[in-house]
Amino acid sequence: MTMPRTRSFVQVDVFCTGPYSGNPVAVVLDGTDLTDEEMQRLARWTNLSETTFVLPPTAPAADYRLRIFTPRGELPFAGHPTLGSARAWLDGGGTPRDADRIVQECGAGLVTVRRDEDTLSFAAPPRVREGALDNEYLHRITAAFGIARDRVVAHQWVDNGPGWAVLQLPTAEEVLALEPDLSLIPDAMVGAIGAHPDGHPYRFEMRTFAPAVDVPEDPACGSMNAAVGQWLTSTGAAPSSYRVSQGARLGRAASIEITADPDGTVWVRGAATIRIRGTITL
Structure with a gap:
């Protein structure tokens, strides 16, 4: 067991459109010498979807290494x-090696983060599983x-580490109306996406359910x-740049911007604002 000491700690509001409107993440800025069990215990205690620990990098190209914990276990990668x-x-x-980009080392490998004025964006890592879901x-x-099967426009494995699958529904309204019984899929990591009507400021509405990790x-x-x-x-099912709204059913107003470069690299962009800054004894 690690001898407790004071460490820098912040809580960041990610993909927010205003104060406390996004998804919070707890960050321990010096996770050096903490055991897996100590990291997991804190993640259970914060009870946020994720708690992270910043560590010195082991890869020469990385600026730092990140470990990411849910209340139930560790993830190789997570976006917010x-x-x-x-x-x-x-x-x-x-201080990053490159002034305009940061390189994060995590279980999924190296992830590039760009600084864009007041926002940040990360390059989507490769999917480890894709293709249609089995029946x-x-x-x-x-x-x-x-919902009935005929309300599903398309479905896909979209797993870049956490185990995600997604169902596309005809409309954002149907996504927002979902009242899932997660007891029927306790091991699932699944989302639903649907299009907003033309003229809406957002192209899609997203909801994500993660009972497999107690979220x-x-x-x-x-x-x-x-x-x-x-x-x-x-696949051409969306333009190369679009915005997604998420969190409405939880009283949030998150905004996520997706941009695909000509070479196929997909960037996920959003605000990230520190709301809590202090220390924690671990």
Whole structure:
């Protein structure tokens, strides 16, 4: 067990459109010498969708290494913790090798983060699983969502580490109306996306449910939006640049911007604002 000491600690509001409107992430800016068990215990205690720990890098090209924990376990990658931890690292005096980009090392490898004025964006990592869902899993999800199979426009594995799958529904209204019974899919990491009508400021509405890691619904999910962005832009189902709204059913107002470069790289952009700054004894 580590001898407790004072460490820098911040809480960052990610993908926010105003104060306390996004998804918070807790960041311990010096996770050196903490055990896996100590990191997991804090993540259970904060009870946020993710708690992260910044460590010295082991890869020569990285600026820092990040470990990401949910209340139940560790993830190789997650989106809003990537942006929130980058903001915390910069605020804590971190200096990247390249002035315009930060390189994060995590379980999924190296992830590039760009600084764009007041926002940050990360390059979506490669998907480790893609393709249509099998009929049995699709049936379990539609049953949990309480919808008929014919309301599913498309479905896909969009797994870049956490295990995500997604269902595309005809409209944002149908996504917002979902009242899922997550007891029917306790091991799932699944989302639903649907289009807003023409003229709406956002192209899509997203909701993400993660009962597998004890997060019933995530207010704003960068990793899901990253992989869904890769899927939709590569198939022509979405333009190369669009915005997603998320969190309305949880009283949030998150804004996530997706941009696909000509070479296929997908960037996930959003605000990341520090709301709490202090110390923690670990």
